[in-house]
Amino acid sequence: MMRFTGNIDARVDDKGRVFVPSGFRKVLQREGVAGLVLRRDVFQRCLVLYPAGVWDRQVDALVARTGMFDRQGRDALRRFVAGAENVTLDGNGRLLIPRRYLDEAGIQADVRFIGVDDTIEVWSRQAAEALACEPDSLADTLERMMSPRGCE
Numbered sequence: 001m002m003r004f005t006g007n008i009d010a011r012v013d014d015k016g017r018v019f020v021p022s023g024f025r026k027v028l029q030r031e032g033v034a035g036l037v038l039r040r041d042v043f044q045r046c047l048v049l050y051p052a053g054v055w056d057r058q059v060d061a062l063v064a065r066t067g068m069f070d071r072q073g074r075d076a077l078r079r080f081v082a083g084a085e086n087v088t089l090d091g092n093g094r095l096l097i098p099r100r101y102l103d104e105a106g107i108q109a110d111v112r113f114i115g116v117d118d119t120i121e122v123w124s125r126q127a128a129e130a131l132a133c134e135p136d137s138l139a140d141t142l143e144r145m146m147s148p149r150g151c152e
Contacts, residue, residue: 111123
């Protein structure tokens with residue numbers, strides 16, 4: 001099972017290239033992943049790297065829930081897929097992030113890679129640090145999500 005964990009800081013060069021952390025590259029290599037899909041996150045101002053198989057499952061799930069004559073569903077599917085781009089790592093383990101994605105995520109030079117289960121988020125370091133400093137609602141959210149049903 002593919003799982004990415006941890007957070008690692010890196011730097012984007014003037015050409016938009018950034019070294020993907022070695023721990024994340026090892027997971028990709030172990031799982032035989034060659035292709036990645038990059039898109040802006042739906043909820044946060046960050047980028048998400050999907051291994052190709054994970055991306056395919058996400059799109060398949062959207063397609064399965066969208067009827068041919070479901071206008072809103074088709075629009076959501078279109079916007080979700082159109083906002084993505086296939087990317088690969090170069091021979092040195094670098095990812096070329098197109099300028100429009102860097103701009104959409106507010107990334108200048110310093111980035112933070114965050115492993116989130118089967119995807120990798122790419123944040124501006126400043127935004128990631130600001131998010132980490134928000135009032136702690138993690139405990140409340142986890143308590144609500146993980147508490148046994150009916151015992152509340």
